[in-house]
Amino acid sequence: MASKIRIIATGGTIAGKSSGNGYEAGKTSIEDILAAVSGLKEIASLEYEQFCNIGSQDMDESIWLALSKRVDEVLALEDVDGVVITHGTDTMEETAFFLNLTVHSPKPIVLVGSMRPSDAVDADGPANLLVAVKSAVSATNAGREVLLCLGQKIFEASEAFKKDSHALDALDAVKTDFRVPHGLSAGFDVRKLLKLPRVGIVYGYGGASTLPIQAFIDAHYDGIVLAGVGGGNLYGAVQQLAEKAVKQGILMVRSTRCPYGGVYTEGGEVEDLKFGFIAAGSLNPQKARILLMLSLTVTRDIEKIRQFFKRPIV
Numbered sequence: 425m426a427s428k429i430r431i432i433a434t435g436g437t438i439a440g441k442s443s444g445n446g447y448e449a450g451k452t453s454i455e456d457i458l459a460a461v462s463g464l465k466e467i468a469s470l471e472y473e474q475f476c477n478i479g480s481q482d483m484d485e486s487i488w489l490a491l492s493k494r495v496d497e498v499l500a501l502e503d504v505d506g507v508v509i510t511h512g513t514d515t516m517e518e519t520a521f522f523l524n525l526t527v528h529s530p531k532p533i534v535l536v537g538s539m540r541p542s543d544a545v546d547a548d549g550p551a552n553l554l555v556a557v558k559s560a561v562s563a564t565n566a567g568r569e570v571l572l573c574l575g576q577k578i579f580e581a582s583e584a585f586k587k588d589s590h591a592l593d594a595l596d597a598v599k600t601d602f603r604v605p606h607g608l609s610a611g612f613d614v615r616k617l618l619k620l621p622r623v624g625i626v627y628g629y630g631g632a633s634t635l636p637i638q639a640f641i642d643a644h645y646d647g648i649v650l651a652g653v654g655g656g657n658l659y660g661a662v663q664q665l666a667e668k669a670v671k672q673g674i675l676m677v678r679s680t681r682c683p684y685g686g687v688y689t690e691g692g693e694v695e696d697l698k699f700g701f702i703a704a705g706s707l708n709p710q711k712a713r714i715l716l717m718l719s720l721t722v723t724r725d726i727e728k729i730r731q732f733f734k735r736p737i738v
């Protein structure tokens with residue numbers, strides 16, 4: 425019997441339509457998107473639902489929470505073998521990473537996007553959808569991380585990031601020391617949550633202003649991710665405020681604006697253990713933010729959160 429795959433549509437350029445001198449994301453219905461892909465029906469028996477229809481720059485914590493719950497509900501159905509989620513590519517890595525840490529089912533989940541709108545003559549969405557559905561029905565993808573599909577290539581949630589703002593091949597992979605198959609780790613349980621702890625990101629640069637970190641501290645954020653320079657280094661005045669904030673109970677994670685290499689306590693320039701900072705390892709700032717928000721749903725203990733950043737088995 426053919427595998428049954430549920431397509432959950434969220435929008436993005438794959439659902440985009442040309443407009444003015446560019447295009448608008450999240451305009452085409454999933455029904456119309458699927459009608460443009462020949463050969464899909466031969467691969468799997470498909471069901472679909474329109475979850476939302478937005479550009480993924482508008483993704484936020486409340487949508488992630490609702491989407492995670494929905495994916496778990498759908499995958500709990502005995503006759504559904506996997507889920508394919510159409511999604512904009514701007515924040516696809518964040519949604520994939522969030523689902524990877526929160527969905528309880530080990531059945532395959534594949535996020536798929538495109539870089540050209542659905543009505544472009546050379547639209548890349550249909551071919552990507554075909555690869556995504558094939559991956560969702562492939563037995564070898566059961567028990568892996570949440571997958572992402574773009575440029576007809578497959579990536580895993582912990583390693584994927586958007587490297588190019590325009591090319592069709594816009595995703596790339598970093599070496600990760602973090603890989604956790606979804607469902608197998610029990611995951612963070614967000615099914616009853618309506619909101620997440622507040623975590624902001626502070627970007628590092630030469631001569632960095634202290635205004636952003638001060639604003640988060642004044643607003644009593646629960647945590648801050650520092651997108652530091654190089655190996656997670658911080659401009660002196662920013663570091664001083666970060667040290668003070670830790671003493672006030674604000675969790676502080678050091679990541680880096682460098683796409684490769686990560687941030688580690690061992691062999692670095694910043695004394696994490698002395699100041700109570702947490703090193704993000706191979707996670708980029710936007711993924712470190714997600715893991716810090718999820719960590720804060722279960723503990724405020726710095727040591728425990730350090731462990732989550734090494735391997736988030738709850």
Ligand SMILES: NC(=O)CC[C@H](N)C(=O)O
Nearest residue numbers: 436437479480512513514
């Ligand atoms: N190619 C894309 O999907 C990126 C553009 C769009 N803003 C989105 O992320 O939804």
